[in-house]
Amino acid sequence: MIEAxxxxxxxxxxxxxxxxxxxxxxxxxxEIASAQVTLLNVDQKLAYDAALxxxxxxxxxxxxxxEPHSRESFDPFGAPTQVL
Numbered sequence: 001m002i003e004a005x006x007x008x009x010x011x012x013x014x015x016x017x018x019x020x021x022x023x024x025x026x027x028x029x030x031e032i033a034s035a036q037v038t039l040l041n042v043d044q045k046l047a048y049d050a051a052l053x054x055x056x057x058x059x060x061x062x063x064x065x066x067e068p069h070s071r072e073s074f075d076p077f078g079a080p081t082q083v084l
Contacts, residue, residue, distance in 0.1 A: 006036040 009032055016025035038044045 002036060002039050006032050 010029060013025045013029050013032070016022065017029075038048050
């Protein structure tokens with residue numbers, strides 16, 4: 001499944017290699033290739049999964065120790081709104 005998804009995205013992105021998006025397409029193609037190598041190599045995938053679990057644990061711990069949010073939320077245009 002990973003190989004098929006990587007191939008599908010690679011074929012799509014290659015259509016952008018010529019033109020004003022060439023640099024971005026090349027960068028994303030390199031990221032896909034790197035991800036494919038990592039996810040298809042058992043040892044690298046185990047290390048990657050462990051790093052993700054650690055990051056998730058740290059994020060959850062930070063969220064638990066953060067101060068509770070106020071009952072007030074903010075409009076994206078800057079006007080405070082009251083949450084009911």
